[in-house]
Amino acid sequence: MVESDGASRVARRPRILVFSTNNISDPGIDLAGSQHLHYSPAVSTITVPCSSGIQPTWVAYALEHGFDGVFLAIDGDECAYLPDCNQRSSRVAARAQEMVKEKGIEAQRIRMSAICSVCSEAFVKHMEEFSAVLGELGPTGERVP
Amino acid sequence: MTTDHEPSDSTTVAGESGEPRRRIGVYVCHCGGNISDYVDVAAVRDAVAGDAEVVHVETTLFACSDATQNDMIEMIESQHLDGLVVASCSPKLHVPTFRAVSRRAGLNPFEYTQVNIREQCSWVHSDDRAGATAKAIGLVRAGIAKTAHSVPLEPITVETTPSALVVGAGVAGMRAATGLADLGLRVYLIERAATLGGWVDRWGPMYPNGADGHQLIERLREQVATRDAITVVTNAELVAKSGNFGNYDVDVRVMSDPPTTQRFRVGSIVVATGFDTYQPEVGEYGYGIDGVVTLAEFKELVDATPGPLRVGGRPVRTVTYIYCVGSRQPDGHQYCSRYCCAATVHASITVADHDADVAQYHLYRDIRTYGKLELLYQESRRRGSVYMKFPDDTPPAVRRDDAGHLVVRTTDTLTEGMAVDIPTDLVVLVTGMVPRENHDLTSLLKLPVGGDGFYNEIHPKLRPVETVVDGVLIAGTCQGPKNSFESVASGLAAVAQSGATLLKGVAELDPLVVNVDQDRCTWCGACQEVCPYGAIDRIVCDGREVATVNALSCKGCGGCAAFCANEAIELLGSTTAQIESMIDGMLEGSARDEELMV
Numbered sequence: 001m002v003e004s005d006g007a008s009r010v011a012r013r014p015r016i017l018v019f020s021t022n023n024i025s026d027p028g029i030d031l032a033g034s035q036h037l038h039y040s041p042a043v044s045t046i047t048v049p050c051s052s053g054i055q056p057t058w059v060a061y062a063l064e065h066g067f068d069g070v071f072l073a074i075d076g077d078e079c080a081y082l083p084d085c086n087q088r089s090s091r092v093a094a095r096a097q098e099m100v101k102e103k104g105i106e107a108q109r110i111r112m113s114a115i116c117s118v119c120s121e122a123f124v125k126h127m128e129e130f131s132a133v134l135g136e137l138g139p140t141g142e143r144v145p
Numbered sequence: 146m147t148t149d150h151e152p153s154d155s156t157t158v159a160g161e162s163g164e165p166r167r168r169i170g171v172y173v174c175h176c177g178g179n180i181s182d183y184v185d186v187a188a189v190r191d192a193v194a195g196d197a198e199v200v201h202v203e204t205t206l207f208a209c210s211d212a213t214q215n216d217m218i219e220m221i222e223s224q225h226l227d228g229l230v231v232a233s234c235s236p237k238l239h240v241p242t243f244r245a246v247s248r249r250a251g252l253n254p255f256e257y258t259q260v261n262i263r264e265q266c267s268w269v270h271s272d273d274r275a276g277a278t279a280k281a282i283g284l285v286r287a288g289i290a291k292t293a294h295s296v297p298l299e300p301i302t303v304e305t306t307p308s309a310l311v312v313g314a315g316v317a318g319m320r321a322a323t324g325l326a327d328l329g330l331r332v333y334l335i336e337r338a339a340t341l342g343g344w345v346d347r348w349g350p351m352y353p354n355g356a357d358g359h360q361l362i363e364r365l366r367e368q369v370a371t372r373d374a375i376t377v378v379t380n381a382e383l384v385a386k387s388g389n390f391g392n393y394d395v396d397v398r399v400m401s402d403p404p405t406t407q408r409f410r411v412g413s414i415v416v417a418t419g420f421d422t423y424q425p426e427v428g429e430y431g432y433g434i435d436g437v438v439t440l441a442e443f444k445e446l447v448d449a450t451p452g453p454l455r456v457g458g459r460p461v462r463t464v465t466y467i468y469c470v471g472s473r474q475p476d477g478h479q480y481c482s483r484y485c486c487a488a489t490v491h492a493s494i495t496v497a498d499h500d501a502d503v504a505q506y507h508l509y510r511d512i513r514t515y516g517k518l519e520l521l522y523q524e525s526r527r528r529g530s531v532y533m534k535f536p537d538d539t540p541p542a543v544r545r546d547d548a549g550h551l552v553v554r555t556t557d558t559l560t561e562g563m564a565v566d567i568p569t570d571l572v573v574l575v576t577g578m579v580p581r582e583n584h585d586l587t588s589l590l591k592l593p594v595g596g597d598g599f600y601n602e603i604h605p606k607l608r609p610v611e612t613v614v615d616g617v618l619i620a621g622t623c624q625g626p627k628n629s630f631e632s633v634a635s636g637l638a639a640v641a642q643s644g645a646t647l648l649k650g651v652a653e654l655d656p657l658v659v660n661v662d663q664d665r666c667t668w669c670g671a672c673q674e675v676c677p678y679g680a681i682d683r684i685v686c687d688g689r690e691v692a693t694v695n696a697l698s699c700k701g702c703g704g705c706a707a708f709c710a711n712e713a714i715e716l717l718g719s720t721t722a723q724i725e726s727m728i729d730g731m732l733e734g735s736a737r738d739e740e741l742m743v
Contacts, residue, residue, distance in 0.1 A: 013276075015732070017728065017731070022236075023603060023604065026235075026236075026237075027237065029264075029265060030235045030237065030261070030264035030265065031264075032264075032269055033235075033263065033264030033265055033266075033267075033268035033269045034264060034268065036268055036269070036271060037269060038269055038270065038271070038272055039269055040276075041266075041269075041270040041273050041276030041277050041279065041280040042276070042280070044265075044280060044283055044284060044287070044731045045261075045265055046287070046724060046727055046728075047236070048703065048716075048719045048724075049657070049701050049702055049703060049716070049719070050702035050703060050704060052702060052703070052704035052707060053702055053703020053704050053706055053707060053716055053719065054707070055706060055707060055712075055721060055724070056707070057712070057721065058721065058724045058725065058728070061724075061725050061728060062728045065728060065729065065732060066732040067728070067732070077595075077596050078595060078596060078601070079593070080593040080601055080603060080612070080613040081593070081613055081700055081702035081704065082677065082702060082704055083593075083594075083677070085704075088675075088704055088707065091707070092707055095707075
């Protein structure tokens, strides 16, 4: 079993799912580790080849099943696959927001920003800000059975 | 090494649904202490030991060590594992290692999953052991879930044509051409200009050791001419490309009268189209005033002058260099052009060689004579060059005073920001490289362009000359500012990379491409419309129009899937079943986090 560090906290930390990309944003997130920066351990990352391939349904699924927020760490202008990756990824985020709104989940639980392969500090800052916002919002309703 | 595991039931157990359960082996790495100092790896092991599809789990001091690799192979074979999860460092480091382990053990490499519990867990949560451990459990569960939904995939194999097209015959392209020919490949070297040579052909002595550019190119021209395997086509442009990786048909238009088109079949394409020089606006640092020249113009002047420099018939007594003109500009080219500092410093030494009494002032933001080029910087200072640093927000100003003399006013940060007027005979604006306007080629080859406007490699360290377009490599300054030896090195890297695929005669492509569920597809054409690689075709299957994917053309971005109204497209390796089960796995892990918070 996990040893408790003994610290007592009143509320659990907001759970954030990050979608990152193999060649651009994931190396940036890795770099935060190499630099021994810190962010909340309630942040976990799933990596895909390109942010344009993130399915809005995955984002909705995460929020419906217990994540409090989803952050799309998109390729931005550096995407090696698609020149219009930015627009496509924005479309994914917008569609995911529409999808969750219909289910009564706040659209601001979905955030998106380009994270470059050296954007470690920017990533950590995003996680801090997003955690704070989600902390205010509270947990994402009831778990969908 | 901790291997205190209890092998579980070694027979295949049938799941409730009747489908045989997976037999997955999990290795949780200490990474020395890089992981285990911050994550309770034994707790991670214990947490997943009872999971339905986990047949074996152990912690290991170094998963990547030869000993552990051999243990894994033994375990995969003896326990008939059909999935492998390695929880250690970033996938950027050891995916090839453990794919090879899988292959050696007879396990399909695509049924192995890497879980990053170092860069994305232990190192970022070194302040929170409980949180890091709970997260690691979630990440490992996600890895197990992904593996449980994996299917064996075979690399896509294609026979390749043992020939290469080199686009651009500058120093990088010419050296690549001779290198490719020496590997035994057929080479087509095409050049837009009438002669081979590019920029270096125009230059005299070049840094670091004064080798003459024109003579270097002369030698390369001979080497190209004496190789029968190289076909040179000048006044030529690439105008069409078809086919797939390993076998591209390329059309080259020759600007003869009348223009003709030649077709070649090639296995790889090396793009070495070079750079342009930054051209300042009139008025930028006094550009346009007589006596104010760019680095390129100055280099020409120095090369053409065998003795002391003269401008407008008068001897040059003072030269003032202004660095970073057009480079490192917040609103312009933001990058450092990296070759210009050394080129300028080298030219200033040549000036001193011809006339030791010329005063030379170098007004700089930062001097980047990296590596051995530092010696050039020291030499120029020893020879009397004066270096003055100006603040980023107060660049020098160039003017002609009332008496008609050229004067540069600069702010010297090293003397407490004192304003200094330097009367001078010649002002050299140290201009860098800019991306060459090559829109047609860029869109023809679908080359990715980075934020600076140069072509982008897949990975700057591990795959520095490959692009996402398989078999299309980049070399030299089309990729970004480089000096001639760096250009040649990247040209030779492109040679090695071409050779690595073309000499085998077959190439393997990553099979993680998109897959169309043709039962769900109702052919709306959206996927075909959004794919810039032409990887989607329409076929008629059982009397219905449906989409099909050309696995050789598909780059595996998955961008089309987001446009499919019927959710008929999935990216192998990132299927909805995999992603959703990963999400479930993570949440199971972090449920423990919640318990700990109380």
